[in-house]
Amino acid sequence: MVAEKSGERIRVLIVDDVAETRENLRKLLSFDPDIEVVAMASTGEEGVELAKETRPHVVLMDINLPGMDGITATEQIVQEVPTAQIVILSVQGETGYMRRAMAAGARDYLVKPPSGDELVNAIRRAYEIGKVQAARIAPPPVAEVVRGRPGPSRRGHLITVFAPKGGVGCTTVAVNLAIALQERLGAEKKVAVFDGSLQFGDVGVMLNLQTNRSLADLAGRVDELDADLLTSVLTPHPTGVKVLLAPPHPEAAEGLRAADGEEGIGRVIRTVIGKMLEQFDYVVADTWSWVDDVSLALLDEATLVLVVLDPLIPAVKSARLFLDLARKLEYPDEKVALVINGADRRTGLRVDQIERALIPAIGHIPFDERAGFAAANRGVPLLAEERGSPVARGFARLAQAVLDRLEQMVSEEEEEDMEAEVSRRLLGRILQ
Numbered sequence: 388m389v390a391e392k393s394g395e396r397i398r399v400l401i402v403d404d405v406a407e408t409r410e411n412l413r414k415l416l417s418f419d420p421d422i423e424v425v426a427m428a429s430t431g432e433e434g435v436e437l438a439k440e441t442r443p444h445v446v447l448m449d450i451n452l453p454g455m456d457g458i459t460a461t462e463q464i465v466q467e468v469p470t471a472q473i474v475i476l477s478v479q480g481e482t483g484y485m486r487r488a489m490a491a492g493a494r495d496y497l498v499k500p501p502s503g504d505e506l507v508n509a510i511r512r513a514y515e516i517g518k519v520q521a522a523r524i525a526p527p528p529v530a531e532v533v534r535g536r537p538g539p540s541r542r543g544h545l546i547t548v549f550a551p552k553g554g555v556g557c558t559t560v561a562v563n564l565a566i567a568l569q570e571r572l573g574a575e576k577k578v579a580v581f582d583g584s585l586q587f588g589d590v591g592v593m594l595n596l597q598t599n600r601s602l603a604d605l606a607g608r609v610d611e612l613d614a615d616l617l618t619s620v621l622t623p624h625p626t627g628v629k630v631l632l633a634p635p636h637p638e639a640a641e642g643l644r645a646a647d648g649e650e651g652i653g654r655v656i657r658t659v660i661g662k663m664l665e666q667f668d669y670v671v672a673d674t675w676s677w678v679d680d681v682s683l684a685l686l687d688e689a690t691l692v693l694v695v696l697d698p699l700i701p702a703v704k705s706a707r708l709f710l711d712l713a714r715k716l717e718y719p720d721e722k723v724a725l726v727i728n729g730a731d732r733r734t735g736l737r738v739d740q741i742e743r744a745l746i747p748a749i750g751h752i753p754f755d756e757r758a759g760f761a762a763a764n765r766g767v768p769l770l771a772e773e774r775g776s777p778v779a780r781g782f783a784r785l786a787q788a789v790l791d792r793l794e795q796m797v798s799e800e801e802e803e804d805m806e807a808e809v810s811r812r813l814l815g816r817i818l819q
Contacts, residue, residue: 396423397514400443402434402460403427403476404452408499412447415503422510431455438464443471445513447506450477450488458491465492472513476501489787490780515798516791543664544793546671547583547689548726551705553676555697556728558584559769560752560785561673562593564693566626566768567786568669579621579629579667581660583685584675585640585652588633591622594768596630598622602659603634606643609658617662626768631663653680660688676705678712686713691792692722693749697729698736706745720746721796726785729754749792750785753777 399422403409409427416422425441428434431452438446446464450457461473472494485496494513497505548564550557562580569578582588585602604620605612621629634640643655663670672689674682686692694709696702706725713723723746730738730751742748755778758769769778 396421397445397510398423398425398441398443399510400425400434400437400441400446400471401427402429402431402437402446402452402457403449404429405449408449412506415506416510418503419507422507431457431460434460435463435467438468438471442468444517445510446471446473447510448473448475448493450475450479458487461488461491461493470517472517474509474513489784492787516794543577543666543668543670544690545660545664545685545688546669546691546693546789547674547685548671548693548695549674549682549686549709550676550695550702551709552696552702555695555702556752557676557695558589558593558673560693560695560726560728560782561671562590563769563782564785564789565628565669565671566624567782568671568789569627571783571786571790572668574627576669577629577667578627578669578671579631579663581631581663581670581672581685582633583656583672583681585633585643585681586637587675588673590630590673591632594624594630596622596624596632598632599635601632601634601639603639603643605655605659606639609655612658612662614662614666617659617666629667631659651680653684656681656684657688660685686716686718689722690796691724691789692718693724693726693789695726695728696741698727698732698734698738698741700736703736703741703744710745721792721799724749724792726750726752728752730781749788750781752781752785 399416401409401412401424403412406429409429413424413427416424425443426437428437429452432455434446434448434452435455446461448457448461448464452460455463457475457477461475464471464473473492474495474497475488475493476497476499477488478499488496494516495509497509501509546564548557548561565578565580569576572578580590580594582590582602584590590596591598600620600622602620605616608616621631623629634643643652660670660672672685674685678686692713694706696706710723725742725746725748727738727741727748727750730748730753732754738748738751755769755776758776758778769776769782
């Protein structure tokens with residue numbers, strides 16, 4: 388078990404206005420030697436104060452509380468104690484309550500009364516995610532700061548957004564995801580957007596960027612690409628996101644292809660993306676609905692591929708074909724995830740039907756045609772144009788889900804590396 392390996396007990400705070408419920412939860416958790424209930428609160432206000440005082444790993448939070456409700460308390464704890472992971476406990480099992488809880492920053496949602504195994508497993512999952520999150524926001528070692536030596540070359544995450552069927556909002560998802568990531572991570576993390584639709588890219592239009600700098604400026608200069616040259620062609624957005632725009636017209640895109648001669652545009656894309664991943668923590672790549680040298684390079688280099696579709700039969704069919712292609716390309720299952728845009732749109736196809744036919748989705752973006760048209764025409768992202776709306780909250784949840792998936796993938800990779808190292812050492816001893 389994780390807590391046993393680290394020698395650390397999982398610190399839990401219980402927030403519930405019913406004394407009997409608090410005591411029952413405490414007794415239930417007391418049977419697990421890895422879990423310690425450090426405090427209990429009967430109101431949301433008290434829960435926030437105790438969270439700041441005791442710094443728990445996990446908070447079990449009821450929704451219906453006197454005064455400050457559990458959703459508001461969750462939002463405040465997420466702000467005040469960002470390493471604390473919130474697990475909501477509620478008698479309401481409706482989707483609306485779950486969405487509100489996740490939008491507020493909750494890590495999990497359990498319907499009362501949960502079974503003992505269900506509760507403990509939720510606490511352990513939240514604790515695991517919290518450990519990775521705490522490691523990500525920890526300051527660098529003192530020795531590195533004092534000596535001023537550069538650390539190992541950074542390698543960020545490439546998130547490639549791909550729609551096998553056009554017209555489903557691929558660029559909208561890419562742009563708003565990047566902004567949501569920047570807002571959630573703060574100024575200490577760097578996020579960029581790469582417009583991989585070279586001939587007809589729309590990222591600049593969606594963000595209302597007036598500039599003549601683009602990927603075309605790197606034609607013939609890829610071999611000399613460094614941090615300064617890369618910075619010179621990036622365009623900043625007011626949100627803090629940096630953007631590498633597609634060439635301004637189709638002829639410039641063809642010029643970029645010709646400049647690299649026989650080695651192909653794929654090498655250009657891989658080189659540019661590699662340099663961006665040295666400078667940025669997260670790069671979100673928009674693509675067009677065609678698997679060519681450009682999109683294939685972005686798909687291959689991606690840590691995570693988000694397949695965008697809407698709840699219509701043609702998009703579902705195209706998504707199924709792409710998932711088959713991804714398996715032929717030997718992409719790991721965890722590398723590919725679905726994003727259903729307009730998930731609540733009444734088309735005759737339900738989200739659960741789509742997920743049964745394909746794979747579970749990592750994000751469900753609500754349908755709002757008016758807001759989408761207005762944002763596109765004004766060049767103002769939905770997160771800015773419709774802040775607080777269901778669509779904006781959908782993108783915020785998507786950003787958190789992406790971060791969670793990436794954290795899980797990194798943890799599994801590190802565990803595999805550790806197991807491989809142990810096996811190597813053991814084999815070395817045997818052969819001595």
